[in-house]
Amino acid sequence: MRKFLAALILIFSPVLALADEITIAALGDSLTQGYGLPPEEGLVPQLQAWLDGQGAGVHLLNAGVSGDTTAGGAARVGWTLTPEVDAMIVALGGNDLLRGIDPAEARRNLDTILKAAQEAHVPVLLIGMRAPGNYGPDYKAAFEANYADLAQAYGTLFLPDYFAGLGEGDPAALQRWFQPDGIHLNAEGVAKIVAAIGPTVLDLAARARAD
Template sequence: MAKITLAAFGDSLTEGFGLPAYSSLPAQLERKLLEEGLHVEINNFGLSGDTSADGLFRLADVIESGPDAAYIEFGANDCFQLVDPEQTKANLSRMVEAFQEAGIPVLLLGFKPMNFTPQSYSSEFKRIFTEVAEKFKIPLYPSLTYGIGEEPQYYQPDGVHPNSEGVEVMIENMFPAFKSFLESVST
């Protein structure tokens, strides 16, 4: 398989807030993929604090970097700020459209609201990722933090950002989705 460059496009969960660079989600994911025989280079386009609207402002730079594929990971900050889910959905849709127009396959990573999120907002927010993935016929990994839930041992002291062990658990769980996605990109 030829080398695939993957743009990791997201917020602090992608950037690796509070972690050394080698412990970030993209760095750990790249190592796991390489160990499993997938020839991949992941470029980290994560930026702490970004909402999906902020991501739209940076989208052109990511596309211009010329990746073979990308993942989109936005929504956590939208959720914390209670941004209208329809606005988040529209922003994610515009990102997916732009990648598709550039011929760049996309994997969407969903975000499950944390327990302190108001229930009415939470139920509406959870649907946006599935709706975007279905609309654009792209693969979806529904919950980035699957496997770590809100277990304190997997988080930094802020209770929001995963620690290195938390990221490791996340990678183990999402690995099959990434392997399948990258194999489809390489064919």
């Protein structure tokens, strides 16, 4: 009988593991999409490999669109949140900064995204962007505050700076983690970002399982 029960466990354990798998959509721009990198070296594939190494039971969906602003994310969040999506990573705002978009407009768009996730009962990890100083201190403060304020309002998991995993120091020294355009990360830079955000993605998966 013990051998029979053991055989049943071996047969059905893959099915049980599949049933417990969490699907997380990564809603973002070219940094999420993997611009300029071989498919296996982008953010989503590297993060998937990291999660697999942790035995996380997570399947990532790449919902990154190169060039997308927060407005683009707001426009497509509805069809990103398909029934199989259990949680969502939101990493948008870099293109808003490149275009100097009004922080109030970016805030409205992020609010739309988070509200859609809340209505779908999908937990979120919101990843912020640090604004450069060339737009002035008021712009910088307002833009960065969007993320912290909305994360608190919606009770999301929150990382204030997408690039924090690269470390502090001389900006010129950090360029070794970027492609020649100085905007998009190279494979080694992506790996550092994955190592920094991975533990919080595990927390996100845990939230999704608890819901």
